[in-house]
Amino acid sequence: MTLTYRFTLSDDEFARAWLREYYRRPGWRVFRVAFGPAVAILGVAMVRGDALFNRAMGIAAILLGAWYALKPFLAARMIRNARHKSGRSDLAIELRLSDRGVRIDDGHKRTDLAWEDVTAAGRGPDYVWYEIGRGARATIPLRAVDDLDALEALLREKTAWAG
Secondary structure, eight states, X not given: OOEEEEEOOOHHHHHHHHHHHHHHSSSSHHHHHHHHHXXXXXXXXXXXXXXXXXXXXXXXXXXXXXXXXXXXXXXXXXXXXXHHHTTGGGOOEEEEEOSSEXXXXXXXXXXXXXXXXXXXXXXXXXXXXXXXXXXXXXXXXXXXXXXXXXXXXXXXHHSEEOO
16 A cells, blocks of 8 residues: 655644654653753742852753743744745655655655654644654644545554554
8 A cells, every 4th residue: 555645844834843743752751841940940949049159040040941941942943944944845745655665755855764764653733743763753744644544554554653
């Protein structure tokens, strides 16, 4: 069975999917969500102290916590802007999934992946994702999928389905 999808990802779609998957990726998930706010709250408590050292460390903790909380949003914005500047936002992507593997073709570059290279797959709110290697995820927008059951069945058969 071969499934073929043709779509164009807008810069905003790409950035939203990247940001969602940043928080969903396995490993250190709680750290990604809680570390920044927790350190900032600790910093606020330290700033209220009487000692100058406590205040200085409190300010440093607030800045570090704010950085960790804002970093993924800044990265998503930078990725979106870089994608727009490079002209990749209007490239049509053809994705072909078959028993042999995955082929991605954007008209400039074609990548063939064996199923052994695709480590996991799952479904987000408005896309299906698949993971290549250590945490790199690609998305297929649901608006491009005509038979979601067939796509899900193929990905369940060939990869570890993470839902």
